[in-house]
Amino acid sequence: MATIYKGNILFTKTQHQFEIIENGYIVVEDGKVVQVYTTLPTAYQHAELIDYSGKLIIPGMNDMHVHAPQFRNLGIAMDMELLPWLQNYTFPEEMKYADVNYADKMYRRFIKSIWKVGTTRTVAFGTVHKQSTAHLMKLMHAAGLGGMIGKVNMNRNCPDGLCETVEDAIADAQELIDVWDKEDNLVRPILTPRFIPSCTPEMLKALGDFAMSNNLKVQSHLSENKGEIAWVKELEPESTCYGDAYNRYNLFGQTPTLMAHCCYTEGEELELMNKNQVFVVHCPTSNCNLGSGKSPIRNFLDKNIPVALGSDVSGGHDLSIFKVMVYAIQVSKLWYANSDKKMPFLTLPEVFYMATKSGGSFFGKVGSFEPGYEFDALVIDDTELNHDNYTLLERLERFIYIGDDRQIEHRYVRGKRIDEPTFENV
Amino acid sequence: MATIYKGNILFTKTQHQFEIIENGYIVVEDGKVVQVYTTLPTAYQHAELIDYSGKLIIPGMNDMHVHAPQFRNLGIAMDMELLPWLQNYTFPEEMKYADVNYADKMYRRFIKSIWKVGTTRTVAFGTVHKQSTAHLMKLMHAAGLGGMIGKVNMNRNCPDGLCETVEDAIADAQELIDVWDKEDNLVRPILTPRFIPSCTPEMLKALGDFAMSNNLKVQSHLSENKGEIAWVKELEPESTCYGDAYNRYNLFGQTPTLMAHCCYTEGEELELMNKNQVFVVHCPTSNCNLGSGKSPIRNFLDKNIPVALGSDVSGGHDLSIFKVMVYAIQVSKLWYANSDKKMPFLTLPEVFYMATKSGGSFFGKVGSFEPGYEFDALVIDDTELNHDNYTLLERLERFIYIGDDRQIEHRYVRGKRIDEPTFENV
Numbered sequence: 001m002a003t004i005y006k007g008n009i010l011f012t013k014t015q016h017q018f019e020i021i022e023n024g025y026i027v028v029e030d031g032k033v034v035q036v037y038t039t040l041p042t043a044y045q046h047a048e049l050i051d052y053s054g055k056l057i058i059p060g061m062n063d064m065h066v067h068a069p070q071f072r073n074l075g076i077a078m079d080m081e082l083l084p085w086l087q088n089y090t091f092p093e094e095m096k097y098a099d100v101n102y103a104d105k106m107y108r109r110f111i112k113s114i115w116k117v118g119t120t121r122t123v124a125f126g127t128v129h130k131q132s133t134a135h136l137m138k139l140m141h142a143a144g145l146g147g148m149i150g151k152v153n154m155n156r157n158c159p160d161g162l163c164e165t166v167e168d169a170i171a172d173a174q175e176l177i178d179v180w181d182k183e184d185n186l187v188r189p190i191l192t193p194r195f196i197p198s199c200t201p202e203m204l205k206a207l208g209d210f211a212m213s214n215n216l217k218v219q220s221h222l223s224e225n226k227g228e229i230a231w232v233k234e235l236e237p238e239s240t241c242y243g244d245a246y247n248r249y250n251l252f253g254q255t256p257t258l259m260a261h262c263c264y265t266e267g268e269e270l271e272l273m274n275k276n277q278v279f280v281v282h283c284p285t286s287n288c289n290l291g292s293g294k295s296p297i298r299n300f301l302d303k304n305i306p307v308a309l310g311s312d313v314s315g316g317h318d319l320s321i322f323k324v325m326v327y328a329i330q331v332s333k334l335w336y337a338n339s340d341k342k343m344p345f346l347t348l349p350e351v352f353y354m355a356t357k358s359g360g361s362f363f364g365k366v367g368s369f370e371p372g373y374e375f376d377a378l379v380i381d382d383t384e385l386n387h388d389n390y391t392l393l394e395r396l397e398r399f400i401y402i403g404d405d406r407q408i409e410h411r412y413v414r415g416k417r418i419d420e421p422t423f424e425n426v
Numbered sequence: 427m428a429t430i431y432k433g434n435i436l437f438t439k440t441q442h443q444f445e446i447i448e449n450g451y452i453v454v455e456d457g458k459v460v461q462v463y464t465t466l467p468t469a470y471q472h473a474e475l476i477d478y479s480g481k482l483i484i485p486g487m488n489d490m491h492v493h494a495p496q497f498r499n500l501g502i503a504m505d506m507e508l509l510p511w512l513q514n515y516t517f518p519e520e521m522k523y524a525d526v527n528y529a530d531k532m533y534r535r536f537i538k539s540i541w542k543v544g545t546t547r548t549v550a551f552g553t554v555h556k557q558s559t560a561h562l563m564k565l566m567h568a569a570g571l572g573g574m575i576g577k578v579n580m581n582r583n584c585p586d587g588l589c590e591t592v593e594d595a596i597a598d599a600q601e602l603i604d605v606w607d608k609e610d611n612l613v614r615p616i617l618t619p620r621f622i623p624s625c626t627p628e629m630l631k632a633l634g635d636f637a638m639s640n641n642l643k644v645q646s647h648l649s650e651n652k653g654e655i656a657w658v659k660e661l662e663p664e665s666t667c668y669g670d671a672y673n674r675y676n677l678f679g680q681t682p683t684l685m686a687h688c689c690y691t692e693g694e695e696l697e698l699m700n701k702n703q704v705f706v707v708h709c710p711t712s713n714c715n716l717g718s719g720k721s722p723i724r725n726f727l728d729k730n731i732p733v734a735l736g737s738d739v740s741g742g743h744d745l746s747i748f749k750v751m752v753y754a755i756q757v758s759k760l761w762y763a764n765s766d767k768k769m770p771f772l773t774l775p776e777v778f779y780m781a782t783k784s785g786g787s788f789f790g791k792v793g794s795f796e797p798g799y800e801f802d803a804l805v806i807d808d809t810e811l812n813h814d815n816y817t818l819l820e821r822l823e824r825f826i827y828i829g830d831d832r833q834i835e836h837r838y839v840r841g842k843r844i845d846e847p848t849f850e851n852v
Contacts, residue, residue, distance in 0.1 A: 074824070074827075074828060075826075075828040076816070076820045076824055078755065079773065079774075226763075288759055288760060289755075289756060289759065290759070291759035291762045291763050291771060292763060293763040293764070317827040318827075326743070333715065333716070334717070336507075336717045337718060337719040345717055348504070387535060394502045397502050398500070398501035398502055399501075401500075401502075401504070401744075402743060
C-alpha cells in the first residue's frame with residue numbers, strides 16, 4: 001500500500017546541489033521511497049495522500065557522534081579543554097550510569113531531546129556499563145528512532161568505576177550483539193573503544209578481532225586535540241600516526257568505521273582514511289567549545305573521504321544537526337580567511353549532504369528521497385519565518401540558520417510517523 | 427515609590443566574576459536600582475513586591491551593532507564575503523527603504539524580534555534615508571526599548587539610490603538631533619558614516635566637525651576584512667592605518683565611538699583605540715558567516731580597550747546576544763588553540779560583562795544592578811532546562827548556551843515592564 005506525501009520537497013542526491021520539487025509528491029511503500037514526482041501519476045490517484053502543501057519536506061537528520069550519558073552536562077562546564085574536561089566533568093557523570101535507574105531517567109530525557117530537534121538516526125556512545133547501554137537501546141527502540149549504540153570500552157587511564165577487563169568487554173559485546181544485531185533492527189550495537197588512551201594494546205587487539213569476526217561496525221575518536229595526539233604518540237610509540245594506532249588493530253575501516261573530530265589529520269593519516277574509507281564525523285561545535293581546533297574538512301572532501309556531522313554533546317552544546325551545519329560552514333570560513341582563500345569554504349548543499357545522505361549511508365539507504373531509500377523525513381512548517389517573498393531554498397536556509405524545533409511539525413522514520421516518545425511499553 | 431523584585435539575581439560588576447544572590451531583592455525607585463539585598467530591610471516591608479522566586483533576574487542585553495534594514499536577509503545569503511555581499515545582497519535591500527511603508531512593515535518585525543530575544547538596548551544602523559530612519563526611532567520609542575539609531579552616511583562606491591550629498595547629510599543629521607537628541611530620551615540618534623570606502627574625505631570632514639560641535643556619538647566599521655583594509659589603504663593613502671583614516675577626521679573617539687569588528691586591529695591602530703578609548707563591538711557570528719576572520723579580543727582587554735557585543739544582523743544570523751556570547755567564547759578558543767595556549771580564551775563572566783555593563787556604559791549607567799543603575803532586566807524562567815541539581819551559575823550558563831526566547835518571561839527597561847510591542851500609538 002502506497003502512501004503519498006505532498007509538499008515542497010528538498011534533498012541532496014550529491015553534495016553539489018539541492019533537488020527542489022515545489023508542490024511535489026513522494027510515493028512511499030513499505031517504508032521506502034518509490035519515487036518523487038512533480039505530478040502524481042494516475043496509478044496513485046486512489047492511494048492515501050497526506051497533504052503538507054506549502055510546507056517543506058526534507059530528509060531526517062543523522063547525528064553520527066553524540067555521548068548520550070553526557071546529557072546532564074549539556075550547556076555547562078565549558079571552561080576546560082579535552083583531557084582535563086574528561087577527568088573533571090565527563091567521567092564523574094558517566095560513573096552514575098552504573099545505576100540503571102539513573103540511566104533510565106536521563107536517557108528518556110536525552111531521547112525526547114533528540115526527537116525534538118529532528119534527529120531521526122543517532123550513533124551514540126553509552127558508558128562502559130552493559131546494562132545501562134542495553135537500556136538505552138531498548139528506549140531508542142521504544143521511541144521508534146533509529147541508531148547505533150555503543151557500550152564504551154575502556155581499561156586504562158580512567159577512574160576505577162569506569163574500568164573493565166578485556167574478558168568482560170568481549171563477553172558484554174557478544175551478549176549485546178546476540179540480542180540486538182539483527183539485519184533489520186532500527187537500533188543496533190556498534191563497537192566503541194573510547195579512544196587510544198583508554199584502551200590497552202590487549203583491549204584494542206581483542207576488539208579489532210571481535211569486530212572483524214562479527215563484521216561489526218566501529219566508532220571512536222581521532223586527532224581531536226594536540227595534547228591527546230602527543231599522549232597517543234607516547235602510548236603507542238610504534239604507530240606512525242594516531243590513525244595507524246587503530247589501523248594496526250583492525251579498527252580503522254576494516255569494518256565500516258566512524259572517527260569523530262580529525263582536527264589535525266594530514267599526511268599519512270589522511271591517506272589511510274582515504275584508502276580505508278574511514279568516515280570523518282565532523283563536530284564543529286565541540287571543537288570550538290573544547291578549544292580543540294578547526295577540522296580541515298575541505299581536505300577530506302578533496303580526497304573523497306566520507307564526511308558526516310555530529311553534535312558531540314556535551315562537548316557540543318547543541319543537539320540540533322541544523323545548528324551543526326551552520327557551524328560547519330562557519331568554521332570552514334575561518335579556514336578560508338586564514339588560508340588567504342586557498343581553502344574554499346563549505347556550501348549549504350555540502351553540509352546538508354553530510355547531515356543526510358552521507359551520514360545516512362552508514363546505515364544503508366538513508367538520507368535521500370531517491371528510489372529505494374528508507375523514508376526518514378521531517379515536515380517543516382516555517383510560516384513564522386516565511387514573512388516575505390523567499391524562494392524554497394531561502395526558506396530552507398532560513399530554517400537551518402534561524403529556526404528551531406518549533407518549526408518541525410512531524411518526524412518520520414522508515415515511513416512511520418514518530419510522535420513524542422512516551423516509552424509506554426518499556 | 428520603591429518596587430521590590432525578588433528572585434535569583436546574577437550580574438557582573440567586573441569582568442572577573444559574577445555577583446550571585448540567591449533569593450535576593452532588588453529595590454528599584456524611579457527606574458533605578460537603589461540596592462540589592464539578601465534580606466529585605468524593614469524599611470521596604472510595605473513596598474510593592476514582585477515575586478520572581480525561583481527564577482533568574484539578570485540585566486537586559488545590549489546589542490551594540492545591528493543593521494535594522496537587513497532584517498529580511500536574516501539567515502540567507504551566506505555564500506559571499508563582505509564586499510560582494512554588500513553589493514549583491516545588502517545594498518539592493520537597503521534601497522527598498524526609500525519607501526517608508528516598506529520600512530514601517532519591516533522595522534515593526536525587526537523590533538518585535540529584538541524584544542523577543544531579550545535585547546533591551548540596541549545601537550542600530552538604519553539606511554541613508556532620513557524618513558525611514560526617523561520612523562525606526564519612532565517605532566523603538568513606541569515599543570519602550572532603548573537605543574541609538576544611525577541614519578547612514580554614504581556618498582561614494584554605492585548605488586545611486588543610496589548616495590547622498592554632504593549638504594543633505596549634515597542637514598538631515600541636524601534635523602534628527604533637533605527632534606531626538608534630548609538628554610533623557612531612551613532613543614537617540616548616533617552619527618553613522620557607513621565605513622571609509624562609502625564616504626569621501628569631504629563627507630568625513632563634515633561629519634567629524636558635526637560630531638564635535640554637537641557632542642554626538644559615532645559608530646562605524648573597522649578592519650573587518652582583508653580586502654576592505656586594502657581598499658581603505660588605496661582610498662586614504664595618507665592614513666597610517668584604517669583607524670587613523672577615521673581619527674584624522676575626528677571620528678575615532680573624539681566623541682564616544684563604537685567600531686564594529688576590528689578583526690585585524692594591531693600595532694598603531696590598537697594603540698590609538700586605547701588612547702582614544704574607542705569601543706570594539708565584537709560581532710563573532712558575522713565574522714564567521716562572512717569569512718572575515720577572528721577578532722583577537724584578548725588583545726583589546728589586555729590594553730583596557732572597552733569591548734561590547736553586537737549581533738551584526740544580517741552578517742550575523744542570530745539576534746540573540748546570548749548566542750553572540752557563546753560565539754565570542756568559541757572564537758576565542760580557536761585563538762587559544764592556534765596560539766598554543768598563549769592567548770587565554772574568554773570566560774563566561776568576561777562575555778557577560780561585555781553584553782551588559784561594558785556595552786551598557788555607552789548609554790550611561792546601564793547593564794548592572796549596582797546602585798544608581800537604570801533597571802534594565804530580564805526575568806528567566808528556566809524550569810524546562812533545570813531538570814537536575816544545577817547551581818545558579820550553571821542554570822545561567824545553560825540558559826545562555828541552550829536556551830532561547832521561550833525562557834524569557836519578562837523584560838524591563840528603566841524599571842518599566844515592556845510587553846510585546848503593538849505600536850498602537852504610531
